[in-house]
Structures are given as structure tokens and as C-alpha cells.
Amino acid sequence: MLTLENIQNIKSPVHLPDYNPMDIQNGILHFGVGNFFRAHEAFYVEKTLKANPNWGIVGVGLTSGEHSYKKAKMFKDQNCLYSLTECAPSGKRSVQIIAALRDYLLAPEDPESVLHYLSKPEIRIVSMTITEGGYNINEITGEFNLQSTAVQKDLNNPSKPETIFGYVVEGLRRRRDAGMKAFTIMSCDNLRHNGDVARKAFLGFAHARDPALAGWIAQNATFPNAMVDRITPTVTTEIARCLNSENGLNDDLPVIAEDFHQWVLEDSFADGRPQLEEAGVQFVSSVTDYEHVKIRMLNASHIMLSFPALLMGYAHVDQAIGDQRLKKNIENFLTLDVIPTLTAPPGINLQNYMESVISRFSNPAMADQTLRIASDGSAKIQVFWTETVRHILINKTDCSRIAFGMAAYLEMLRGVDMQGHTYLITEPSYGKDQDALIQSDDYAAALQLPAFDTWKDLDSSFLDQKVIQLRKIIRSQGVIAALETLPT
Structure with a gap:
């Protein structure tokens, strides 16, 4: 040693x-x-x-x-x-x-x-x-x-x-x-x-x-x-x-x-x-714009990628971003939903930053586990997705990509991938009541989870309906079928 x-x-x-x-x-x-x-x-x-x-x-x-x-x-x-x-x-x-x-x-x-x-x-x-x-x-x-x-x-x-x-x-x-x-x-x-x-x-x-x-x-x-x-x-x-x-x-x-x-x-x-x-x-003097870029682009994309990747059986982030369909969804999410609502701090080009995020995710030497990224998703969603979701709800813009992320998260919480393999996801803030919502056959029940509390003061009915629709597709036809319904 x-x-x-x-x-x-x-x-x-x-x-x-x-x-x-x-x-x-x-x-x-x-x-x-x-x-x-x-x-x-x-x-x-x-x-x-x-x-x-x-x-x-x-x-x-x-x-x-x-x-x-x-x-x-x-x-x-x-x-x-x-x-x-x-x-x-x-x-x-x-x-x-x-x-x-x-x-x-x-x-x-x-x-x-x-x-x-x-x-x-x-x-x-x-x-x-x-x-x-x-x-x-x-x-x-x-x-x-x-x-x-x-x-x-x-x-x-x-x-x-x-x-x-x-x-x-x-x-x-x-x-x-x-x-x-x-x-x-x-x-x-x-x-x-x-x-x-x-x-x-x-x-x-x-x-x-x-x-x-x-x-x-x-x-x-x-x-x-x-x-x-x-x-x-x-x-x-x-x-x-x-x-x-x-x-x-x-x-x-x-x-x-x-x-x-x-x-x-x-x-x-x-x-x-x-x-x-x-x-x-x-x-x-202020880190606000820097942290918004990092949290809303890199961290938000990390979980947007890992939730469906885990369902698809991808163990590592570089494998997931190597799937061109998942990669394209991340690019669309950043380009259409995130970047237009961000203020770039001095010296940062947001398009270049997006490209660096994709490159970093592609690093095979990291062998970064999708299970690690997906764990504690409730806390991460509240930190990484809230501002983007609030912009979508307030301005009534296309909610399909964030709805897909939410649907993938809820299906991922059930602990079984598309091939029937089980995995153990960690959600420290969830107990028996939350587990009951996750395992419920009512697709809408899990929308009451604390992960989504940070925009409950807004009308999210159209977002909730899209999540339910995409959950049904993921459950019956798989992740890719759900992805193919999203506009590009």
C-alpha cells in the first residue's frame, strides 16, 4: 500500500x-x-x-x-x-x-x-x-x-x-x-x-x-x-x-x-x-450564471440520459451516449428546452459547452455507472430540472422531452429494465408510501412523488398527461418507441 x-x-x-x-x-x-x-x-x-x-x-x-x-x-x-x-x-x-x-x-x-x-x-x-x-x-x-x-x-x-x-x-x-x-x-x-x-x-x-x-x-x-x-x-x-x-x-x-x-x-x-x-x-462576485449553465446543462443531461439508459440495459454513460437515439434526445433537450432560457456567463459559448458535455459523456475511461447517476433522482430532479420545467409550464412550450425524462424516471424506479433484469435503485428520501405510488398500476399516482414538488404551484396538467402517455408507451412498447413519438 x-x-x-x-x-x-x-x-x-x-x-x-x-x-x-x-x-x-x-x-x-x-x-x-x-x-x-x-x-x-x-x-x-x-x-x-x-x-x-x-x-x-x-x-x-x-x-x-x-x-x-x-x-x-x-x-x-x-x-x-x-x-x-x-x-x-x-x-x-x-x-x-x-x-x-x-x-x-x-x-x-x-x-x-x-x-x-x-x-x-x-x-x-x-x-x-x-x-x-x-x-x-x-x-x-x-x-x-x-x-x-x-x-x-x-x-x-x-x-x-x-x-x-x-x-x-x-x-x-x-x-x-x-x-x-x-x-x-x-x-x-x-x-x-x-x-x-x-x-x-x-x-x-x-x-x-x-x-x-x-x-x-x-x-x-x-x-x-x-x-x-x-x-x-x-x-x-x-x-x-x-x-x-x-x-x-x-x-x-x-x-x-x-x-x-x-x-x-x-x-x-x-x-x-x-x-x-x-x-x-x-x-x-456571483456564481449564479455559471452554476445555472452547469446544473441545467451537464447535470440535467446526465439524468435525462441515465434514466432511460438504465431501462435499456446500458450500464455505463459512454454506452448510453453511444446510442444515437439517446444522444439526439439530449441534443434536442439542450438546444430546444434549455439553452434558449439560459444566460451565458462571460467567456462561455453555450453551443460549445453542449458539445463538451457530449464529449465528456463519451469518455469510455470513466465507465461511469448509469445506476449511480440515476440514484437519488428525486433530489437531482428538483435541483437539475426545476428551472427548465417552470419555463415550459409558464410559457406553455413543448413539454415532450421533459415529459419523456419524467416518464423514464418513474418507470426506472420500478427496478426492472426492458429485458426483465432487476437492479436496486437508491432513493434516500422515499419510504413505503412513495414505494406504493411507484408500484401502483395507476400511471398518474407517482406524479405525487416529492421529485416534482418544485413546480406544483403551477398548472402542470398538460405535462402530467404527456408523462402518463409516455409511461404507457415505455411500459408496453419500450423506451425507443416512446422516443420516436417526440418532435425533433
Whole structure:
């Protein structure tokens, strides 16, 4: 395995850190050390550490269970080192060892150590990748959900938190009481206005715990909005074996990503930051137009492609986009439904951006799983499709392509593809009531799912009828038959 002792024995062409990892001091604590974080935020921070070694990262895992404990042990055994393989659509590859992550804590195993880090003055940024649905925002009210069992548990026992909200707010309480500065709370999740969402979530929790503490946090902490982008697929045991074989490494924690990466960030930090602009981060006064382009084009297309692809038996995104019928639907969706309603930020040509999206989806080295993209579709639809749907409903324009996407989603939720093969789709926010709607023989029943709540205030009757019509065609004749009914 990779360790600080044997790292110097690694041979070219694997790129090693251009600094001594032992010299790094921690300045960032990050919740949610998944593949995307390791290929994105940690990748960018890595580039800054030679010039300024004070921004190493402490990773924190919040979940318990066998997998979590195994992951924590692997990080510890490897001194938190891992390899990142970047793959271009042309087939060119580049491999580097990332050492920006300097410690890893499993919160359920040692919660006080997490709080100790959060209370240290050198930790000046707390970042997170906790998924789109991880901010505990009530889908109906748009406010922080104080009725959550986990939240209530933390509110009743604030010195021994279990949620990210409990940890961060208790850490800030200790800093306030010690006369220290607040830290920046930085979301790196695929959410519109992710900093604003984080602000609502953490202040919502803090206010329920102590209004005076919430006021101090509101005045002293910052919540910059960000747009993050990099396709980072799941690394299976087989993929890890192949990567190690190709790279000559013995890495238990390899990550693979496309060669494309982007981070647009508002320069709003409470107590300093790394020189991320030197690593390619674009600092702007507002990320709104950038995030709209990314979310409404790339992310929206990702699920528009993966829902029907899963039904058709395509396991990987590159296989799906290789089907010219699915590819044409994505091009029509972007050209006819999305681009006309978008404002392009400076320097971005939307037609060229669409072509880059198609190219990125076509990268066979990613082997990105359609099942991964299709999972948690409820949260993704609300984030990625809402603005497009609202434009269609308000202006009463052609709804056929978005209706097809909705129909494919609802049929995909049933867990059986067109060949009769079963798969397990993950919808964290759904329970027995939602499952009953999904499996109902009434094609209209599932239109009551929370996935579609964000446009319930508008008249969606003509859209709903189209969804029902397309569901019937998909169920009886297949995905392609439904696609062939769409105008081009």
C-alpha cells in the first residue's frame, strides 16, 4: 500500500507531491471524503501546498458501519495518501499521488477529536460534500427540518453531536466562547446557491439551539457559493485492480476522474484561504450564471440520459451516449428546452459547452455507472430540472422531452429494465408510501412523488398527461418507441 515511507520508491510516470507531506499543517476540515472530493477540492488544494503548507486537509466520515470503519482504516494505513488517475477522451492518462489529506477521523468512533479539530484556530475552512439531499431542507417549506430525529437528538445533546450540523455548530460555539474567529463554511455539493443552502441549514440548526449563537455565526462565519464540476465515477474492486496494474502501484484507495475540472467560487472567506486561483479556481462576485449553465446543462443531461439508459440495459454513460437515439434526445433537450432560457456567463459559448458535455459523456475511461447517476433522482430532479420545467409550464412550450425524462424516471424506479433484469435503485428520501405510488398500476399516482414538488404551484396538467402517455408507451412498447413519438 502507499505510505509516506515508500512513496519515494514510486517510479515515473507517476507524479509525486512537489513538497514534503510531513511539513504540511492542517487548515481545512472536510466532511464527506468521497471520490468527488478527492478528485476535486483535494486536487486543487494539492496544487497550492508547495507555496503555502498551511492548508492541509483533515477528512471526517460521519457514518458508522463496517464499510465506514474499513475505509477509515485504509486511510490511516496509507497515511491518507492516494493516487488520482486523470483520463482524457483521447485515451491519454496522467497519474499523481495526492497528499493534501493529512488526517482522517471517523466521527462516531471519536467525536471529541472532531470537535477538538473544529476548535483549533488553524482550522479556518470547514468544507463538505454531503450530497444534494444532505442539507436537511424541508422540500415543502424550503426551511431547515427541525423535526428530523437525528437533528432533535443533537439539539437535546449538543455536546455529543452526530450530525454535521451538530458538529459544526458546537465547534463554532466553542470558538466563540474562547474568543476565536469563526471559520468559513464551504459547500462543494451540486446545488444551486450551495452556500446559501448551507447558510440556511446551519443557521436553522443554530437558531433552534441558541438564538444568540446563531446571531454570532451569522455575523462572523461566511458561506461562499460555488460551482463545482468533475465527473468522478465509482471505483470498483476490479477498476482498482486495473489501475494499480497499469500504474505500478499498490493503492487501496485509488480515484479515477476525467481530465476536465472546474471550480467557480465566490471570494467570501471568514479567515483566509489557500491561493486557489493559482490552481485554476475562478473567483467571481456571483456564481449564479455559471452554476445555472452547469446544473441545467451537464447535470440535467446526465439524468435525462441515465434514466432511460438504465431501462435499456446500458450500464455505463459512454454506452448510453453511444446510442444515437439517446444522444439526439439530449441534443434536442439542450438546444430546444434549455439553452434558449439560459444566460451565458462571460467567456462561455453555450453551443460549445453542449458539445463538451457530449464529449465528456463519451469518455469510455470513466465507465461511469448509469445506476449511480440515476440514484437519488428525486433530489437531482428538483435541483437539475426545476428551472427548465417552470419555463415550459409558464410559457406553455413543448413539454415532450421533459415529459419523456419524467416518464423514464418513474418507470426506472420500478427496478426492472426492458429485458426483465432487476437492479436496486437508491432513493434516500422515499419510504413505503412513495414505494406504493411507484408500484401502483395507476400511471398518474407517482406524479405525487416529492421529485416534482418544485413546480406544483403551477398548472402542470398538460405535462402530467404527456408523462402518463409516455409511461404507457415505455411500459408496453419500450423506451425507443416512446422516443420516436417526440418532435425533433
